Amino acid sequence: MLLAFLTGVLAAEPVDVTDIALDELLEVDTVGGAEGSFGYRLQQVGVSPWLHAYAVGELYGETGTAPTFDLHYFNVFVGAEIQDVVVPEVQLEYEHGGGEIQMRYGQVDIRTPSDALTFRVGKFMVPMGTYNETLYPEFLTPLPDRPLVLQEIVPVSWAEVGLQLRGGAELGKGWRLGYATYIVNGLEQRDDDPTDGVVQEAGNIRDMRDNHLDAYNGNKALGFRLGVQGPNGFSAGAATYNGRYAIEAPLGLGMYGIDISWHPGPVLLQTEFFEAVLERVSGEDRRTWGSYFLVGVEITDWLEPVAQADIIRPGLDDPSQDRERISLGVILRPYPEKARFLVVKGSGAMTTYGVGDPTYRAVGQVAVGF
Amino acid sequence: MVGWAPLLFAWLVPDAGASEVRPEHQALLLLKVASYDRNRARTEGEPSFRVLVVHDGRQPNSRLASVDMVAALEALVEKVQVDGAPLEVRSMDGRELARRFAEVQPDVVYVTPGSEVLVPGVLEVAAEHHLTTFTGSEALFDLGIGVGMLASGGKPRLFVNLETVRAEGADFASDFLRVAEVRRQE
Numbered sequence: 001m002l003l004a005f006l007t008g009v010l011a012a013e014p015v016d017v018t019d020i021a022l023d024e025l026l027e028v029d030t031v032g033g034a035e036g037s038f039g040y041r042l043q044q045v046g047v048s049p050w051l052h053a054y055a056v057g058e059l060y061g062e063t064g065t066a067p068t069f070d071l072h073y074f075n076v077f078v079g080a081e082i083q084d085v086v087v088p089e090v091q092l093e094y095e096h097g098g099g100e101i102q103m104r105y106g107q108v109d110i111r112t113p114s115d116a117l118t119f120r121v122g123k124f125m126v127p128m129g130t131y132n133e134t135l136y137p138e139f140l141t142p143l144p145d146r147p148l149v150l151q152e153i154v155p156v157s158w159a160e161v162g163l164q165l166r167g168g169a170e171l172g173k174g175w176r177l178g179y180a181t182y183i184v185n186g187l188e189q190r191d192d193d194p195t196d197g198v199v200q201e202a203g204n205i206r207d208m209r210d211n212h213l214d215a216y217n218g219n220k221a222l223g224f225r226l227g228v229q230g231p232n233g234f235s236a237g238a239a240t241y242n243g244r245y246a247i248e249a250p251l252g253l254g255m256y257g258i259d260i261s262w263h264p265g266p267v268l269l270q271t272e273f274f275e276a277v278l279e280r281v282s283g284e285d286r287r288t289w290g291s292y293f294l295v296g297v298e299i300t301d302w303l304e305p306v307a308q309a310d311i312i313r314p315g316l317d318d319p320s321q322d323r324e325r326i327s328l329g330v331i332l333r334p335y336p337e338k339a340r341f342l343v344v345k346g347s348g349a350m351t352t353y354g355v356g357d358p359t360y361r362a363v364g365q366v367a368v369g370f
Numbered sequence: 371m372v373g374w375a376p377l378l379f380a381w382l383v384p385d386a387g388a389s390e391v392r393p394e395h396q397a398l399l400l401l402k403v404a405s406y407d408r409n410r411a412r413t414e415g416e417p418s419f420r421v422l423v424v425h426d427g428r429q430p431n432s433r434l435a436s437v438d439m440v441a442a443l444e445a446l447v448e449k450v451q452v453d454g455a456p457l458e459v460r461s462m463d464g465r466e467l468a469r470r471f472a473e474v475q476p477d478v479v480y481v482t483p484g485s486e487v488l489v490p491g492v493l494e495v496a497a498e499h500h501l502t503t504f505t506g507s508e509a510l511f512d513l514g515i516g517v518g519m520l521a522s523g524g525k526p527r528l529f530v531n532l533e534t535v536r537a538e539g540a541d542f543a544s545d546f547l548r549v550a551e552v553r554r555q556e
Contacts, residue, residue: 014449014450014451014456015450015451016451016454017398017451017452017453018405018453020402022402022546023549025398025399025402026525026549028395
């Protein structure tokens with residue numbers, strides 16, 4: 001009976017303590033750290049944790065490089081829901097077989113009684129379009145490789161440290177309006193000697209990530225995305241980001257973009273366009289833009305061919321970096337019912353340049369979210 | 371509703387009750403021991419048996435322990451009676467015990483670990499109103515709390531500060547005192 005008390009499975013009728021033997025109570029083993037631990041206590045007060053992950057393995061080769069296997073990601077999600085009001089989550093990234101380890105994001109969502117407002121603090125994925133925030137895991141992406149614009153302008157995966165307000169409202173008939181606005185440390189171009197008076201400017205946006213602490217430039221970047229979702233998987237949004245990126249001069253980086261996605265039945269249509277403007281001391285801004293258009297057709301629940309066209313204009317003096325790319329791929333879902341997030345993908349891509357010969361790339365990829 | 375916010379700070383607390391008797395187990399022991407009090411038995415017929423869990427609101431580990439103990443006791447509310455009386459559970463910061471005593475009128479008081487500074491005040495109120503005091507903390511028992519429910523040799527053991535429980539008006543049956551380790555004032 002005592003065991004029943006301690007495990008909470010006693011019968012419905014109340015028992016008087018006078019009917020419980022004291023000797024029996026004193027014979028139960030005491031439990032040490034295992035159940036007197038914080039984890040046990042947190043569980044008692046309504047903290048529901050989770051542990052998930054996704055893994056991505058690849059074999060790829062391209063013109064001029066040796067083909068290689070790559071355990072591209074094995075990323076771990078750890079999070080919890082606390083009484084439906086607080087949701088912390090961290091994604092720990094193990095890239096290239098653990099050769100690169102970092103926190104992709106570590107955020108805490110603090111909900112309010114209204115769907116119109118949730119606070120997000122910490123390091124979070126920047127809501128610039130939808131790909132960077134919600135579509136980047138390879139078990140969700142249609143093709144193994146990201147579009148060029150999402151590597152070089154929106155530097156997926158792009159996370160920033162700061163504060164975000166987000167929420168939405170139902171518009172009726174299946175439509176919903178959503179927004180996200182944020183203030184963050186922001187992208188910052190590295191400067192090996194930040195006091196030498198030499199301004200490092202208009203560099204590679206991707207290399208400006210991971211400015212986790214504002215050591216030199218106290219200015220914060222601001223961003224906003226307004227989006228709408230509708231029936232048939234329709235989604236559209238417009239986003240902007242503005243912040244100072246140079247350490248030794250007040251040079252701004254502005255980024256603007258639109259995203260549209262539509263999933264009528266078995267067909268997936270997806271496009272995004274982004275432009276970034278990096279100010280220079282000379283006044284001649286570096287203006288870079290890029291876009292992609294993707295179409296997929298789910299022939300069966302396990303087979304989906306995909307085609308994508310993408311373009312990027314880096315805005316550099318060197319036209320050899322201007323590129324267009326055509327990619328053809330296929331998604332296989334071996335167990336569409338039992339393991340929807342197990343995908344096997346293959347793709348071949350041809351990239352042409354403003355100057356020079358085309359290059360070719362082939363990728364085989366297995367991705368699973370679990 | 372018990373707030374969860376103290377948990378965010380409690381990670382810094384080193385011992386976290388690592389070798390304590392589990393709260394669920396303490397809760398049953400407390401009720402069982404209380405049933406041995408012949409003086410308390412004379413109040414039989416009261417509508418309920420009230421357990422008050424007091425903590426030090428300034429100490430995260432004390433607040434956390436209160437969450438645990440209240441949860442453990444509340445889990446017994448539908449399952450256990452004490453001499454025929456249903457169980458009621460209350461909690462408060464021990465600093466408010468004297469002022470809010472009339473509002474709660476408990477039968478016994480459980481003092482959570484980490485509430486050392488409150489012990490003199492709690493004992494004073496307990497003696498005045500004839501409440502038996504309990505704890506799962508050896509430190510609090512050493513400071514004079516009436517009944518300690520402590521782990522020893524991998525088993526729960528009962529300890530009694532005889533002067534304290536007498537001052538609190540308890541008259542424990544010999545069946546209980548035989549299995550408890552009784553400490554007398556030197």
